[in-house]
Amino acid sequence: MAEKKGIILLSGGLDSATTAAYAIEKGYSLHAITFSYGQRHDIEISFANRIVDYLGIKVHHTIQLPLELFDKTALKKDSNLQVPQGNDISVQDEIPITYVPARNIVFLSLALAYAESHDAEAIFIGANAVDYSGYPDCRPQFISSFQNMIDNGTKTGVEGNSIIVEAPLISMKKSEIIKLGYKLGFDYSLTHSCYNPDEEGASCGVCDSCCIRRRGFEESGIADPTRYRNG
Amino acid sequence: MAEKKGIILLSGGLDSATTAAYAIEKGYSLHAITFSYGQRHDIEISFANRIVDYLGIKVHHTIQLPLELFDKTALKKDSNLQVPQGNDISVQDEIPITYVPARNIVFLSLALAYAESHDAEAIFIGANAVDYSGYPDCRPQFISSFQNMIDNGTKTGVEGNSIIVEAPLISMKKSEIIKLGYKLGFDYSLTHSCYNPDEEGASCGVCDSCCIRRRGFEESGIADPTRYRNG
Numbered sequence: 001m002a003e004k005k006g007i008i009l010l011s012g013g014l015d016s017a018t019t020a021a022y023a024i025e026k027g028y029s030l031h032a033i034t035f036s037y038g039q040r041h042d043i044e045i046s047f048a049n050r051i052v053d054y055l056g057i058k059v060h061h062t063i064q065l066p067l068e069l070f071d072k073t074a075l076k077k078d079s080n081l082q083v084p085q086g087n088d089i090s091v092q093d094e095i096p097i098t099y100v101p102a103r104n105i106v107f108l109s110l111a112l113a114y115a116e117s118h119d120a121e122a123i124f125i126g127a128n129a130v131d132y133s134g135y136p137d138c139r140p141q142f143i144s145s146f147q148n149m150i151d152n153g154t155k156t157g158v159e160g161n162s163i164i165v166e167a168p169l170i171s172m173k174k175s176e177i178i179k180l181g182y183k184l185g186f187d188y189s190l191t192h193s194c195y196n197p198d199e200e201g202a203s204c205g206v207c208d209s210c211c212i213r214r215r216g217f218e219e220s221g222i223a224d225p226t227r228y229r230n231g
Numbered sequence: 232m233a234e235k236k237g238i239i240l241l242s243g244g245l246d247s248a249t250t251a252a253y254a255i256e257k258g259y260s261l262h263a264i265t266f267s268y269g270q271r272h273d274i275e276i277s278f279a280n281r282i283v284d285y286l287g288i289k290v291h292h293t294i295q296l297p298l299e300l301f302d303k304t305a306l307k308k309d310s311n312l313q314v315p316q317g318n319d320i321s322v323q324d325e326i327p328i329t330y331v332p333a334r335n336i337v338f339l340s341l342a343l344a345y346a347e348s349h350d351a352e353a354i355f356i357g358a359n360a361v362d363y364s365g366y367p368d369c370r371p372q373f374i375s376s377f378q379n380m381i382d383n384g385t386k387t388g389v390e391g392n393s394i395i396v397e398a399p400l401i402s403m404k405k406s407e408i409i410k411l412g413y414k415l416g417f418d419y420s421l422t423h424s425c426y427n428p429d430e431e432g433a434s435c436g437v438c439d440s441c442c443i444r445r446r447g448f449e450e451s452g453i454a455d456p457t458r459y460r461n462g
Contacts, residue, residue, distance in 0.1 A: 063297050069341055071348035095386050101347035102340060105384050109333060109340035110300055116332035117302035142384040149380045153336050153373040155326050 003029040005120040006166075007111045010034050010051060010060075012044030014191045014213060015126030015169055017051045018181040022168050023124045024055060025184055031059040031118065033111050037100070038067040038076045040083065043201050047192040054190055063110065073100045075195065083195045085206045095134045096208065098195065104137035108146055108165065115163045116154055122164045131174050131212045143167045174216030182222050189225035202227045234260040236351040237397075238342045241265050241282060241291075243275030245422045245444060246357030246400055248282045249412040253399050254355045255286060256415055262290040262349065264342055268331070269298040269307045271314065274432050278423040285421055294341065304331045306426065314426045316437045326365045327439065329426065335368035339377055339396065346394045347385055353395045362405050362443045374398045405447030413453050420456035433458045 006028035008020045023030055034048040045062060052060045067076075074081035074097040081097055104127060111123045127138040136142060147165050151157040169177050181188060193213040194203035203210050205228030217224035237259035239251045254261055265279040276293060283291045298307075305312035305328040312328055335358060342354045358369040367373060378396050382388040400408050412419060424444040425434035434441050436459030448455035 061297070061299060063300075066292070066294050066341075068292060069294075069344045069348065073348075095389075099386055100344075102344035102385055105380070106340045106344050109336045110297075113300045113331075113333035113337050117300065117304075136386060136389045137384045139383075142380070145376075145380040145383040149336070149373070149376040152370075152376040153368045154333055155330055155367060158326075158367045 006030050006122045006124055007115045007120050008032045008124045009107050009111055010048045012047035012192050014193055015128050017191045018177050019124050019126040020055055021184040021186045030057050032057045034062045035065055035107055037065040037070055040075055040077045041195050041197055043197050044192045050190045070100055074098050075100050083207050099135055116156055122166050124166045126169055127167045128169045140170050174212055175219035178216050178220040178222055202229050204229055237261050237353045237355055238346045238351050239263045239355045240338050240342055241279045243278035243423050245424055246359050248422045249408050250355050250357040251286055252415040252417045261288050263288045265293045266296055266338055268296040268301055271306055271308045272426050272428055274428050275423045281421045301331050305329050306331050314438050330366055347387055353397050355397045357400055358398045359400045371401055405443055406450035409447050409451040409453055433460050435460055
């Protein structure tokens, strides 16, 4: 039987790494795509490389996006906006200023072109609506509308053989994601979450992303292997 | 009153040029985006530059896409597939082998990130379902599903202020497009359609794209300014 081929959007963070481990467990042979888009925490790309090695993923593309595309976000290295600290963004109503315009749309679209060009059946994304409820492009209704667009806008889609966007973590709490990865034997010291890492890659411990990560480990009862500068 | 800002996907071809002229006539201040993706007819990019000058478009980005993304298409320079000749692709059922996987999805997604980052209200695309009925990503149902995805997946979208995809040519015949551009005073010698141009940019006259262009001018009764090698 031919292997099922899947594409994983691999950032170097906890969610996409867990999603990769999950997809492999489901029998997919993965090609990974990592994007460099001027993000503050571009150190995550080196973590993506380690994850690829650890999981034995044989094909990995790191794609540099034109930096002029993305603006109006605190998440870019050249932004004057401050990354928020200590917020519980899982319960806030507003869209965080770390929102990057159309980021997951761009990532999924490029992965889609690659998937259709290379006969992949599925694109795996670690999007998660529970802890990132403020990001429009991390919600189930976004994923389903993107799927509908694939069905209508690609050759394989109109032929009734659509590439499927798989977002297995979409409704999971961070602690549940961590438990899933732990069960799959994944080593979370290989992942990076902090928006404000120092030059050695140590996490700040206080940005929104660190807060969510720390709370997730606490709630899961699993030891957090992350090296934090603060507390 | 502030100007309305629009993004135009400008290939250098006849349709996108007409769309640009149309958008300017509708009062939009345009930023143009042109993509280089290893297309056979990358000479069209130099035509896009001339169109930008002619129309007085002040901001123009030419974006190089990673070539490994797109494959399985006769339209790439490094493809072994032959570009079909002399077909009337407006009446054929199959998707032409010049289909590029998810091309318009990628183009629109990158334009969307740029549009949301730069406060644009609309993205203009010269997609046309009549002469390219075989391309899934040139049909009205694709445009509307992409719009729905924008509404659900972007900050401005969920805030009720979506960026709109405008495809004003979607239901027009090629001859009608040419008549529209002519009425707007556009000079079609600045545009390029051929998939197999020679090094000086002369068109082959026989590929699908040339056939559609030639027939469009014939039906419109407007003189075709194109330099063809054959006939």
